[in-house]
Amino acid sequence: MKDLQFKTNINCGGCVSKVTPVLNASEGVCEWNVDTSNRDKVLTVKTDTLSAHEIIAAVVKAGFKAEAL
Numbered sequence: 001m002k003d004l005q006f007k008t009n010i011n012c013g014g015c016v017s018k019v020t021p022v023l024n025a026s027e028g029v030c031e032w033n034v035d036t037s038n039r040d041k042v043l044t045v046k047t048d049t050l051s052a053h054e055i056i057a058a059v060v061k062a063g064f065k066a067e068a069l
Helices: 013-025 052-061
Strands: 002-008 029-035 042-047 067-068
Touching: 002 052, 013 029, 013 052, 042 052, 052 067
Parallel strands: none
Antiparallel strands: 002 042, 002 067, 029 042
8 A cells, every 4th residue: 555645726626526526436445535734735645556657647637737746
């Protein structure tokens, strides 16, 4: 299991609710959260199979930006 972290533009509860179904449907995502109080809106994803690139693609699909930290 690894923790991957990303800087995002997911900055409020409404944004989190838009990205939730996409991340929850992503096979390989065990757990995730967004620290909206952090200036960089850090998304942390626990996964044992997905790459950073695959998670970024899922976030982009939900309409947001993400870059690996």
